[in-house]
Amino acid sequence: MEALGLLLHGFHVLLTFKILSLMMVGLVLGIFVGVLPGLGGPNGVAILLPLTFTMDPTSAIVMLSCIYWGALFGGAITSILFNIPGEAWSVATTFDGYPMAQQGRAAEALTAAFTSSFIGSLVAVLLITFLAPGIASFALRFGPPEFFAVYFLTFCSFVGLGKEEKHKTLISMSLGLLIAGIGMDTVSAQLRMTFGWSELYRGVNFLVAVIGLFGISEILLTMEERLALRGHAARISLRVVFKVWREMPRYWMTLLRSSAIGCWLGITPGGAIAASFMGYNLAKRFSKDKEGFGKGRIEGVFAPETAAHASGTAALLPMLALGIPGSGTAAILLGGLMVWGLNPGPLLFVEHKDFVWGLIASMYLGNVVGLVIVLSTVPIFAAVLRVPFAAIAPMIVVSCAVGAYAIQNAMFDIWLMLGFGVIGYVFKKIGIPLAPFTLALVLGNRAEDSFRLSMIGAGGDMSVFWSNGLVGSITTLALVLLFWPLIAAGWGRLTGSPAKA
């Protein structure tokens, strides 16, 4: 088992005082970010990214990924205690979590949520540990056509499988790719789409756009809501923790099912949100006591939390192995990789062993430590919600501006961030999804480069994308996914059953 040896090496990299303390800081900041209204996983990571600019890549990724685990844990606190999902993927947790809190079983619900999140991500990390190195070494044989085919597959699956209206996904994706292309063309060194604007010569930075799209727009959206809240304070005693843990093995089927769903949806761009709902619905369908769901069944907390966490973690698998993020947050971590001077892709496993295995080891350790921290500090974090939003909002704005400026030391970027904030606000309200935009923005240049390199290699012959079995099947799969709604409808008509597209 080569992976085990490398994993041990990863732990070895991790066990220094500096990295361990950064890990704690990251987790605590992450839980804050998850609890606070108007902040969530992706924007929290984006805003706090500048803190890591002067660190070495390993410390940086450990801290950032811990912020992410923390945010995943934190989302559950507000869903259960206040019926306010801090994150979209915690919505399903409120269905049974909040009723449990109302019945005075808040501590039980919280323990259930944290423990099942922990199990979900553990399953996903195991998957990463044993699967990612294999995929990466397989992908080492990829040339530009194969890479372009994989990028193409990612984009097509968003359009074909996304729940949003197709033209809106297409708008979001092509806009992202276009904006990614602004500035100096990497192949011919020609300036394009800059209209003589010198600030645009180096292009629109991905992270600046993300901070605006997620950070600023979220503040605007939060202000629209009624910010009053009413909830329960909770303290978790060891007795409750052990009680829940003793009950847990009875629900092994639910946990296993949700982990599998989460892993699958995390790797494909389905995302944690879809995973949590699917986990919840399946648990309900297979349960003997369907009526009890929604009234405070502990299973209804286990299922969505396991799935959401598994999917959030599994989203890092394609990012590590192929350089293709499986979620918005993974896309931001990928943006971070580039800032720290690493080149994402399968070569990471060969060239930066310390980095990759340090990160994987930190997923294990971060989740264990995170579990202990949330279980012991819930009352503190629940009290954070007493802080008026009028005090939090300007602080978030300042942090966003600091983050946007620090990336390239450019005042122009702060204005750009503001512009993207408005775009994000409008897009979210009229239902244009932001995830394809983010993905397109971070992958745009590399997708174009691989396309042009394949064209140069093949002398402009498009058939290079079907030149061998591997690239041909990826490209064909991509086209099938792109036209999936049409195919599904056609199939439905052929077999006579009504289509459900």
Add this chain to the structure above:
Amino acid sequence: MPEANNEIVVDDPQAPADDSPALAGDRKVEIVTSLLLLAFAALMAFDNWRIGMGWAPDGPRAGYFPFYLSVILGAASLYGLVACLVRRAREDKTFVTRDQFRRVLQVFVPTCLFCLATQWLGIYVASLLLVAGFMRFVGRIAWWKSLLTSCVFTLAMFITFDVAFDVIMPKGPLEALFGH
């Protein structure tokens, strides 16, 4: 369990009223957005056509990839525009009510002012002003609390970024006075 009675309640006295009149419908905003996207696509298409969207002897030119993307963007926005125009106005949902829009402006305008102030005064002074001003005038929080919070926050930011992590931030006359 005794904890259950231990309630946390936070009130929002200036919350937007539920019956506040609609300022704009989704349909109107979608039409405007589609038009803007269409214009953006046309602009981008033009620029890429200008620098060459065809093939050079060694492969596609710089404008090739983005040109076709702007065509896709244009087509998708056009589809969205037509779909919006065809859809009946009666089924329209509210995009934003008057009260909601006022609240959005309450945070958006100070944010713009903050960005302007950053340009002239540096980010730390601007942040001090934004946090204190926002808490006082929008949140109606007592002066001393607002000032204290903003001072502590700004100082914490300064120590984190400037001292501990060495990240360079825009500075203004005040920092120059202290020789930073």
